[in-house]
Amino acid sequence: MNNSTSQAYDDDSIYGYKPNMGAAGFFTAIFIITTLIIIPEVCLLSKRYQTRHEQRIGNNIYVDNLPRKYIPKKLGETYIALIFGGILEIGGYIARCISVKNPDRLGPYCASVVLILIAPTLIAASIYQLFGRMLYFLDCSGMTIVPTRYHTVVFVMGDVISFWMQAAGGGMMASSSLTKIGEGIASAGLFIQIISFGIFIITEIKFTRSATIKSQLAQELIPYWKIFNLNLLVCSLLIFIRSIVKVAEFLDGWTGFIQNHEVFLFVFDAMPMFFVLLMFAVTIPIYNIFKLYDARSYVETRGGTIQYAESKFEMNDGVDISKNYLNIDPETQHQAYKSDDLHSNNSTIGEYTHHH
Numbered sequence: 001m002n003n004s005t006s007q008a009y010d011d012d013s014i015y016g017y018k019p020n021m022g023a024a025g026f027f028t029a030i031f032i033i034t035t036l037i038i039i040p041e042v043c044l045l046s047k048r049y050q051t052r053h054e055q056r057i058g059n060n061i062y063v064d065n066l067p068r069k070y071i072p073k074k075l076g077e078t079y080i081a082l083i084f085g086g087i088l089e090i091g092g093y094i095a096r097c098i099s100v101k102n103p104d105r106l107g108p109y110c111a112s113v114v115l116i117l118i119a120p121t122l123i124a125a126s127i128y129q130l131f132g133r134m135l136y137f138l139d140c141s142g143m144t145i146v147p148t149r150y151h152t153v154v155f156v157m158g159d160v161i162s163f164w165m166q167a168a169g170g171g172m173m174a175s176s177s178l179t180k181i182g183e184g185i186a187s188a189g190l191f192i193q194i195i196s197f198g199i200f201i202i203t204e205i206k207f208t209r210s211a212t213i214k215s216q217l218a219q220e221l222i223p224y225w226k227i228f229n230l231n232l233l234v235c236s237l238l239i240f241i242r243s244i245v246k247v248a249e250f251l252d253g254w255t256g257f258i259q260n261h262e263v264f265l266f267v268f269d270a271m272p273m274f275f276v277l278l279m280f281a282v283t284i285p286i287y288n289i290f291k292l293y294d295a296r297s298y299v300e301t302r303g304g305t306i307q308y309a310e311s312k313f314e315m316n317d318g319v320d321i322s323k324n325y326l327n328i329d330p331e332t333q334h335q336a337y338k339s340d341d342l343h344s345n346n347s348t349i350g351e352y353t354h355h356h
Contacts, residue, residue, distance in 0.1 A: 014099075014109050016260040021100045023262070027270045028093040034277040035086030041284045042083065046076025049290040053297070066297060070136065075289050078129040085123035086277050092116035093270070114170035116265075117186065117246070120239050120273055121163040121193065127232050127239075128155040131204065133289050134232075137296035138218040138225055143207045145199060158196035165189025179254050187250040190243050197240045204233045221295050228287040231279050238272040245269070 013019075049072035068074060092115030099108035132152040135141050146154050169186025172178040208229060211218040218225065245268040249258040258264045 014103060014106070015262070016255065017262060019096065019100045019262055020266075021097065023266055023270075024093050024096045024100060027266070027274065028090060028097060030274055031086060031089040031093060031277065034274065034281045035083065035090060037281040038079070038086065038277065038284065039083055041281070042076055042079040045284070045288060045290050046072055048072075049075075049293065052294075056297075066293075070133065070293060070296075072290055072293060075133060075293055078133060078289060079126055079284075081122045081129070082126035082277075082280060085119045085121075085126070088115045088119035088122060089273055089277070092119060110171060113173060114167055116269065117166050117170040118163055120242060120276075121159055121166065123235070123273070123276060124193070124197065124239055125156050125159045127236055128152055128159065128200065130289055131200075131229075131232055134225060134229065134292055135207070137289075137292040138211060138215055138221065139296075140207060140211050140215045140218055143203075143210055143214065145203045145206070155196055155200055158192055162189045162193040162196065165192065173254070183250045183254065187247055190247045190250070194240065194243050194247065197236060197243065201233070201236050201240060204229070204236060208233065217296075221292070224287070224291050224295055227283060228289070228292065231283045231287065235276045235279055238276050242269055242272045 053072050092112050095108045095111035095115060099105065099112055102108060129152055135144065135151070144151050166186050166189035169182045169184070169189060172182025172185065211225075212222065245258070245264065249256070249264065252258050
């Protein structure tokens with residue numbers, strides 16, 4: 001039998017075919033690379049913005065009245081599930097490589113099936129959390145199908161249930177006597193994920209279409225959230241498509257066409273998940289939740305002891321300096337805060353933001 005990714009069914013193989021070692025090794029490598037890029041990106045940004053947050057408060061640039069879960073240190077935690085999802089993908093394909101080399105060992109095979117199956121669920125959890133934080137920062141909390149206060153909880157809980165059902169089903173599928181039951185449980189978990197993701201994607205599309213109409217703040221901060229949100233939407237669609245194919249695979253059965261043609265694993269599972277991690281790795285340095293925090297934190301002081309949002313983001317010679325201001329270091333911001341030059345005009349960000 002040749003080493004292709006679309007072999008006929010083989011009763012002598014635990015996979016039902018002779019798996020492609022080269023492809024498994026390739027995806028192991030690229031998952032390692034993308035995950036190792038994301039980890040320092042998130043750590044550095046979280047530390048940088050937390051330091052700026054503390055320095056600004058120390059310099060009396062703005063008051064600290066943001067809920068704790070929206071400060072930079074906590075925002076960094078929204079990427080943890082994404083990172084662990086990448087780690088599970090790595091573990092899954094390493095286990096697959098070991099399994100290919102040791103076809104008589106059931107352990108690596110089981111680990112491969114379960115880890116590859118549940119990894120996208122963790123990545124989805126990060127997407128849900130990031131979207132919820134973005135809604136808050138853009139003052140768009142009312143643009144969701146699920147009530148805002150329950151938004152993250154509902155989607156993450158659905159994700160958790162889906163996660164454990166897929167994990168349990170994946171483990172049972174490795175046992176010949178429990179294969180059918182395992183497929184049923186894993187399929188049910190995937191159905192929950194599909195329904196949850198379907199509602200979530202509709203919510204994302206609804207938000208994208210109405211944000212700039214219903215939120216002046218979102219309209220002014222388009223450069224900061226448009227690409228960030230597009231990344232979340234595309235990643236959601238990729239995971240959604242992957243889940244649909246997985247359900248079809250389980251419904252088709254252990255000896256079905258999809259299960260016994262390895263190309264489906266690489267084209268409809270490995271590739272979509274690689275692109276999800278790659279898109280995050282590329283966009284995080286420029287379009288991230290920390291910049292949205294930076295923009296909202298100024299507006300959040302409206303009505304506080306320091307009227308930063310109403311008196312500091314002024315128009316200088318007709319140019320809105322607020323966008324450039326987000327990239328200035330805290331000490332320079334402190335000097336600008338005290339500068340009389342910023343108070344020479346009455347046009348402020350307070351004129352185009354909602355009253356919270």
